[in-house]
Amino acid sequence: xxxxxxxxxxxxxxxxxxxxxxxxxxxxxxxxxxxxxxxxxxxxxxxxxxxxxxxxxxxxxxxxxxxxxxxxxxxxxxxxxxxxxxxxxxxxxxxxxxxxxxxxxxxxxxxxxxxxxxxxxxxxxxxxxxxxxxxxxxxxxxxxxxxxxxxxxxxxxxxxxxxxxxxxxxxxxxxxxxxxxxxxxxxxxxxxxxxxxxxxxxxxxxxxxxxxxxxxxxxxxxxxxxxxxxxxxxxxxxxxxxxxxxxxxxxxxxxxxxxxxxxxxxxxxxxxxxxxxxxxxxxxxxxxxxxxxxxxxxxxxxxxxxxxxxxxxxxxxxxxxxxxxxxxxxxxxxxxxxxxxxxxxxxxxxxxxxxxxxxxxxxxxxxxxxxxxxxxxxxxxxxxxxxxxxxxxxxxxxxxxxxxxxxxxxxxxxxxxxxxx
Amino acid sequence: xxxxxxxxxxxxxxxxxxxxxxxxxxxxxxxxxxxxxxxxxxxxxxxxxxxxxxxxxxxxxxxxxxxxxxxxxxxxxxxxxxxxxxxxxxxxxxxxxxxxxxxxxxxxxxxxxxxxxxxxxxxxxxxxxxxxxxxxxxxxxxxxxxxxxxxxxxxxxxxxxxxxxxxxxxxxxxxxxxxxxxxxxxxxx
Numbered sequence: 001x002x003x004x005x006x007x008x009x010x011x012x013x014x015x016x017x018x019x020x021x022x023x024x025x026x027x028x029x030x031x032x033x034x035x036x037x038x039x040x041x042x043x044x045x046x047x048x049x050x051x052x053x054x055x056x057x058x059x060x061x062x063x064x065x066x067x068x069x070x071x072x073x074x075x076x077x078x079x080x081x082x083x084x085x086x087x088x089x090x091x092x093x094x095x096x097x098x099x100x101x102x103x104x105x106x107x108x109x110x111x112x113x114x115x116x117x118x119x120x121x122x123x124x125x126x127x128x129x130x131x132x133x134x135x136x137x138x139x140x141x142x143x144x145x146x147x148x149x150x151x152x153x154x155x156x157x158x159x160x161x162x163x164x165x166x167x168x169x170x171x172x173x174x175x176x177x178x179x180x181x182x183x184x185x186x187x188x189x190x191x192x193x194x195x196x197x198x199x200x201x202x203x204x205x206x207x208x209x210x211x212x213x214x215x216x217x218x219x220x221x222x223x224x225x226x227x228x229x230x231x232x233x234x235x236x237x238x239x240x241x242x243x244x245x246x247x248x249x250x251x252x253x254x255x256x257x258x259x260x261x262x263x264x265x266x267x268x269x270x271x272x273x274x275x276x277x278x279x280x281x282x283x284x285x286x287x288x289x290x291x292x293x294x295x296x297x298x299x300x301x302x303x304x305x306x307x308x309x310x311x312x313x314x315x316x317x318x319x320x321x322x323x324x325x326x327x328x329x330x331x332x333x334x335x336x337x338x339x340x341x342x343x344x345x346x347x348x349x350x351x352x353x354x355x356x357x358x359x360x361x362x363x364x365x366x367x368x369x370x371x372x373x374x375x376x377x378x379x380x381x382x383x384x385x386x387x388x389x390x391x392x393x394x395x396x397x398x399x400x401x402x403x404x405x406x407x408x409x410x411x412x413x414x415x416x417x418x419x420x421x
Numbered sequence: 422x423x424x425x426x427x428x429x430x431x432x433x434x435x436x437x438x439x440x441x442x443x444x445x446x447x448x449x450x451x452x453x454x455x456x457x458x459x460x461x462x463x464x465x466x467x468x469x470x471x472x473x474x475x476x477x478x479x480x481x482x483x484x485x486x487x488x489x490x491x492x493x494x495x496x497x498x499x500x501x502x503x504x505x506x507x508x509x510x511x512x513x514x515x516x517x518x519x520x521x522x523x524x525x526x527x528x529x530x531x532x533x534x535x536x537x538x539x540x541x542x543x544x545x546x547x548x549x550x551x552x553x554x555x556x557x558x559x560x561x562x563x564x565x566x567x568x569x570x571x572x573x574x575x576x577x578x579x580x581x582x583x584x585x586x587x588x589x590x591x592x593x594x595x596x597x598x599x600x601x602x603x604x605x606x607x608x609x610x
């Protein structure tokens with residue numbers, strides 16, 4: 001009896017529910033996804049991210065509702081490795097952070113150690129460093145801006161400027177022997193003077209590059225399709241950018257003229273006449289324009305540095321820290337001793353802590369070095385601009401479409417090597 | 422070839438001459454710190470290479486950074502970076518956090534340190550003041566195991582989730598301690 005009662009009750013409920021469904025104005029649709037979100041994995045190895053990092057996006061149709069970034073895929077524990085390496089062996093680690101502008105990282109690290117040791121670098125070496133750093137900045141910005149074109153569907157501009165980057169790499173090759181991970185310069189100066197070939201290549205490039213850059217700008221800057229694609233995409237206000245720790249072109253695009261080269265000049269930047277381009281809205285178009293303008297300013301600096309390149313030594317007279325010429329090592333006892341001590345990392349470093357920052361391709365690249373007087377740093381912390389400003393990415397892309405998110409990522413110039421260190 | 426002892430003295434003299442305006446600025450900042458937070462809040466005040474460095478306690482760090490951020494005169498709006506540090510020999514002050522603030526208006530940098538025992542590595546978060554602090558604190562947690570109370574999402578950032586130690590602590594040497602081919606008897610390493 002009870003079983004039958006229960007069955008009857010169930011039957012009644014089912015009938016009522018069916019009647020209710022029948023009464024509803026809008027019938028139930030078979031494929032109604034209006035309330036359903038799609039989870040989309042952008043990365044870790046997506047061709048549009050230009051590096052290995054992942055964003056798990058919740059998509060409502062084409063719009064991004066939320067995102068969870070995951071980083072660390074190429075974490076190589078540089079800060080830990082640096083605690084075991086003598087100062088000069090840390091330079092190759094810095095190469096591999098922002099590998100689009102390695103010379104800036106190298107020079108920044110050398111200057112940090114020089115600050116700790118109290119070594120003054122001669123003017124010529126400082127100017128040489130400025131030339132190499134500005135070349136690196138140009139290549140860095142060129143890659144970022146031309147890849148932005150590629151991500152929005154314009155491959156041509158990228159191919160034009162890639163050729164110029166190749167020529168800059170040939171100059172690197174002539175100056176230090178390598179192209180991408182440069183390991184350029186030494187603590188105390190440069191490893192060798194500019195060769196006549198290097199100077200010739202540099203002068204030739206300075207003659208040909210402006211025309212290519214103008215062509216690139218003519219192709220992109222006022223291009224209707226390109227402009228429509230990137231204006232008002234991924235904008236961030238100045239207050240927010242500052243709070244998020246933005247530096248470099250991304251901060252300047254938001255309208256804040258913070259440039260380490262001007263605020264805390266290093267390596268004789270105070271000698272050069274250049275401007276800090278700033279944007280207004282902090283969107284992708286502003287970032288594009290700021291980077292382009294900075295390329296022109298960097299060219300100005302290179303021209304000034306090359307015209308006024310002082311005569312004199314290309315390294316400091318600091319035999320305890322600067323490797324002697326190899327020929328002298330074979331014939332001269334002191335040179336042999338210093339060579340041995342430097343290679344074995346037996347240089348005498350003072351106890352202390354020093355923070356030095358340079359204007360990297362992406363912003364303030366800082367080195368915080370704590371020395372306990374030993375042969376290696378007690379602690380070395382890299383302030384990596386990418387790592388700090390990439391936090392804002394999720395907030396910048398929420399509410400935008402997926403294709404805009406790709407452009408935002410591209411224009412922020414997030415370099416995986418620097419992000420993960 | 423120069424004498425090794427001569428290497429540092431001219432540099433030190435030069436630094437002392439060049440840093441005069443910086444010294445004056447640092448004195449002003451120190452004055453502000455003492456005025457806002459009292460003389461007892463800070464210990465170990467020094468200026469290595471021109472950057473004012475003070476040490477305070479974890480109980481006060483949040484108030485101090487908030488006060489500096491809201492200060493209308495100096496406006497420390499920018500958190501440059503922060504990092505953890507480990508001194509295994511300092512009893513009850515083994516772990517530390519180092520904060521670097523920057524006043525972009527006056528171009529003044531300030532370094533604040535706090536130290537706390539490794540058995541109780543709990544520090545208030547700064548994420549409510551600076552958005553930039555979020556990943557920096559996750560990095561410090563990842564590397565040193567510093568627990569930031571109030572952090573919205575305190576999980577590892579660079580290392581894998583299931584790692585069960587904090588690799589930047591000094592008890593984890595980089596290389597296998599049992600290796601003998603790298604010991605060098607002549608250099609005391």
